[in-house]
Amino acid sequence: MPTLNKIRSALAGAKGRGSRTPAAPPPPDLRRFRAALTTFFALDGFIFAGWVVRIPAVKEQTGASASALGLALLGVSAGAVATMMLTGRLCARFGNQPVVLASGFLLPLSVALPPLTHSALALGLVLLVFGAAYGGMSVALNSAAVDLIAALRRPVMPGFHAAFSLGGMLGAGLGGLLAGHLSPTRHLLLLTLAGLAVAALAARPLLRYDLRPAPRTGHREGEAVPTGRARQLVAVLGLIALCTAYGEGALADWSALHLTDDLGASAGVAAAGYSVFAGAMTIGRLSGTTLVERLGPGRVLIAGGALGCAGMLLGSLAPSVWLALAGFVLTGLGLANVFPIAIGRAGDLAGPGGVAAASTFGYGGILLGPVAIGFLADWFSLTTAMLTVAVLAAFASLTAWASRHAVLPEKG
Structure with missing residues (x-):
């Protein structure tokens, strides 16, 4: 074999x-x-x-x-x-x-x-x-x-x-x-x-193939990462994954309500809110390998978080349904590759345990997003609550930028 x-x-x-x-x-x-x-x-x-x-x-x-x-x-x-x-x-x-x-x-x-x-x-x-x-x-x-x-x-x-x-x-x-x-x-x-x-x-x-894991090395060829340091880096990647998953969970549960209650969309049009977001994520992921090879995972992750932030600012604050849908598309394109890059890098650093830890963070975001949006919508407004997706996307981008030399290699 x-x-x-x-x-x-x-x-x-x-x-x-x-x-x-x-x-x-x-x-x-x-x-x-x-x-x-x-x-x-x-x-x-x-x-x-x-x-x-x-x-x-x-x-x-x-x-x-x-x-x-x-x-x-x-x-x-x-x-x-x-x-x-x-x-x-x-x-x-x-x-x-x-x-x-x-x-x-x-x-x-x-x-x-x-x-x-x-x-x-x-x-x-x-x-x-x-x-x-x-x-x-x-x-x-x-x-x-x-x-x-x-x-x-x-x-x-x-x-x-x-x-x-x-x-x-x-x-x-x-x-x-x-x-x-x-x-x-x-x-x-x-x-x-x-x-x-x-x-x-x-x-x-x-x-058919015995894909036994190779020894885990650092972000540079042959540079070992101590176990404690690897755990810290995996935690950073898990936090980035959480920010992305928060947006996915929030848009899945609240995008339609935002379009109907805040912008007066019909039920049929409102149903398209999450669909265009999910479709944009699919397109972004299909092109993700090419983007990572050309730009490097660090740049894709930083730019993706920034684009997701801009998209949700538009999606939350837009005065019309169609501009909001355009914002959801930009959000999907921006966030598409953040989670895969974070999970993949966590696995590279710490093997299956790293994947598990980062994935657990990510699912925490999926759990947190819809609940947090609901409470914030009651306390303030749904528009204000949706803005937290933009805030966390920006946070993911800034975190990736601040830790780019330690966490992410320059080349794909």
């Missing part, structure tokens, strides 16, 4: 012939591994979005009030956060690919459980299982991606997150079409069967 060190040596030899000589293409099996990993990223987004679009139907089935449903839905985030650090240790002990595969089968199995419940308490308990599978999948996937990036010597992390976004868009679209024809139980059971089939097909190429 080929190992990461052999792959790296072959690619390094190709690069060593001259700085202008293009690197040799990766071996065919490694390309298949990358395709399999991309498939699992897309499956992750597809399964999660398929569940999200059936939340209203499951709410009706369980008879839960809005507040009870909110508490039950916390099970997803609680399960994910509780599992992430454990997943990092499992990846370090058993390898990333076996954990990806285990999570890849558990996630579609667990999505069939929510429509089988008939109370908010039971729903919350099964969502803990679903969240645990989802959190484990996220950490294992990003850890495997970090090792593949080391083998390819290309910053392809944004492409994997683009696959997640595309999977989510496909899952939401298909779920919307099926919602009028199938019950939640049948829909999510079909999602389970499709997910298991995809995971089974992608299993063999995923396990």
